[in-house]
Amino acid sequence: MVIVSKSAAQQSLTVVDNRTNKVYEIPIKNNSVLATDIKKIKAQRQLDTDREEDETEQGLRVFDPAYMNTAVVQSKITYINGQDGILRYRGYPIQELVKKSNFLETAFLLIYGELPTKSQYSTWHDEIMHHTFIHSDIEGMFKSFRYDSHPMSMLTAAFSTMGAFAPEANPSLRGQKLYSNAASGNRESLEVLDKQIFRIIGKAPTLAAASYRMRQGRPFNRPAQGLSYTGNFLYLLDNLSGHQYQPHPVLEKALDALFIIHADHEVNCSTATVLQVGSSLVDPYSVIAAGCAALYGPSHGGASESAIRMLIEIGSPENVPAFMEKVEKRERVLVGFGHRVYKNVDPRSTAIRALAEEVFAVTGRNKLLDTALTLAEYASKSEFMRKRNLYPNVDFYSGLIYQAMGFPLDFYPVLFAVPRCVGWLAHWRQQMLSPGGVKIWRPRQLYLGEGEREYVPAEQRKEKSEATVFDAPVEVGHGADSKRNALATYKDESGNTWTKSKL
Ligand SMILES: CC(C)(COP(=O)(O)OP(=O)(O)OC[C@H]1O[C@@H](n2cnc3c(N)ncnc32)[C@H](O)[C@@H]1OP(=O)(O)O)[C@@H](O)C(=O)NCCC(=O)NCCS
Structure with a gap:
């Protein structure tokens, strides 16, 4: 970020969007700018840098995970x-x-x-x-x-x-x-x-x-x-x-x-x-x-x-x-x-x-x-x-x-x-x-996830080549199950026989 001093103290922010060379004057009130004013900054999607999901043409977004610098209310309390x-x-x-x-x-x-x-x-x-x-x-x-x-x-x-x-x-x-x-x-x-x-x-x-x-x-x-x-x-x-x-x-x-x-x-x-x-x-x-x-x-x-x-x-x-x-x-x-x-x-x-x-x-x-x-x-x-x-x-x-x-x-x-x-x-x-x-x-x-994908029928699906521990549920223990239960057999509503481990 470059800081340039201007002489007159104005309650606004001058922003140059280097993608479009457009200049925006954003009002400052109570030492804050409106996030919806930032949304007015729009540009054409650049195919080499912008994903469709970036919604570039719908206006600039403010990314603030964990609310590090976001005021969400005006309050007097x-x-x-x-x-x-x-x-x-x-x-x-x-x-x-x-x-x-x-x-x-x-x-x-x-x-x-x-x-x-x-x-x-x-x-x-x-x-x-x-x-x-x-x-x-x-x-x-x-x-x-x-x-x-x-x-x-x-x-x-x-x-x-x-x-x-x-x-x-x-x-x-x-x-x-x-x-x-x-x-x-x-x-x-x-x-x-x-x-x-x-x-x-x-x-x-x-x-x-x-x-x-x-x-x-x-x-x-x-x-x-x-x-x-x-x-x-x-x-x-x-x-x-x-x-x-x-x-x-x-x-x-x-x-x-x-x-x-x-x-x-x-x-x-x-x-x-x-x-x-x-x-x-x-x-x-x-x-x-x-x-x-x-x-x-x-x-x-x-x-x-x-x-x-x-x-x-x-x-x-x-x-x-x-x-x-x-x-x-x-x-x-x-x-x-x-x-x-x-x-x-x-x-x-x-x-x-x-x-x-x-x-x-x-x-x-x-x-x-x-x-x-x-x-x-x-x-x-x-x-x-x-x-x-x-x-x-x-x-x-x-x-x-x-x-x-x-x-x-x-x-x-x-x-x-x-x-x-x-x-x-x-x-x-x-x-x-x-x-x-x-x-x-x-x-x-x-949104940083996958772009649009076509549904794959179950029989055509393959294991992910570099699957990690995060890609499917991990195996969990069942503390309340006794050994006796694990060795027993059960019938389901359709009359099929199951062992506990398969239920
Ligand atoms: C309160 C708290 C959640 C604030 O978190 P935060 O504003 O997100 O601060 P961060 O987690 O970004 O911490 C900034 C740095 O200080 C460290 N830090 C923050 N609190 C710490 C603590 N209590 N002990 C050791 N290190 C701490 C972080 O590891 C981080 O170090 P880094 O910059 O090298 O990565 C955090 O300080 C904390 O977990 N404190 C202990 C729990 C507590 O007392 N909560 C009651 C709050 S009233």
Whole structure:
């Protein structure tokens, strides 16, 4: 790419298409160009360089695998500056909110754009806490899971199931524009939309706690009155047969702060999933279930769990150098480090470190802390890590707090998903209220596969000359099959005899 300086600062890009010598003036707005303006750059197909599938005459495409530099929405919710380590919700720095706000107030801010007045907060709080109960048949659904199911599998399924219990909230039954009609200020549409927001935020801790209690083999608690959002969550998780359960105030406050920190993070993997799925105008329960599925992955919300597993594997501070050597040889990934956007310290990790000290003062110091701190120290001095701008992210410290608080490892992503419902809903609501309507998200691909081919009858097909392991399914083991079964014979519906190996 050649950079030529021009004197006058113009909000546009001058592009010369060297294939045609045509010059295009592309407007720049908010330091971005429209991908559809790039599509206006068209050329004749060159038979020696362009394939038919390149669709050269239909306009230039923008290739951006993994969304490395693509803005897919205009948003007013969260601002991240990865270079300077800034995170703000609706303009308020995350550190301020952690110090001065509470989770439900921050949730209102994220979804509706302003900090609530006293009376707005009171109504909001009551609506959310009023919607904490779940249908008893949904409790039954949890009981159909195997005792050792991962709680994220249960939570993902539970959100989807909740949708089946709310047919009045389903655009497939009530009309395609059930939610997007809200953009015009349609009262009925807004009411349905906000009610589902109350329900999802209210019920998320109840569903999460049910997944936890299933794993513990304990009966489910019913939501408690008079406790805070996180206080009620702790009650749902932990109450046994005592009366007037009160969580430890430091733990309740720490969980609330962690919920604020995890409430939103711009258009990350799960939020992009939420918007992708939301763009089909499906119901919000399916949207949130899709968000959960994306969050579950080890590169995203599963990282706090993996970070603790990694620290347990390292074992003690003296093993850190050997582990770092593996990282530098690219044999291992340092989980809890690195971020697609932050190329500086993750501001959430700074806020969390202070919290960790408060929690450890109550729970006792996490035994893995020394290993974690030694690892962070080594990583900060590692040329490999510095060159790639890899700093501790939120998941590096959050896992240590969850562990000190006694949560099982596989529950960490659930502790992330519950508050993140707020961020997902804020983005989904913003999408439904788009003044121009909701357009379905339909990316395109660069097709590099075969050109048109003629169908070959089975008897004329030949093995590929240089077939690799990727060209057909590999042979798989069948662990559940006994030797006795393999030796037995069976008859199929047509009366033919088979051995198990042929079935
Ligand atoms: C978060 C993450 C997925 C971001 O990925 P990304 O923006 O696509 O970054 P890349 O994978 O392109 O990484 C850039 C370089 O840093 C390296 N790198 C990134 N994260 C690394 C890590 N945690 N440990 C070791 N090396 C890492 C990559 O190998 C790559 O090296 P290369 O340029 O020599 O090939 C990635 O940093 C990661 O896997 N981190 C660990 C998981 C985690 O903590 N996730 C939670 C995020 S909140």
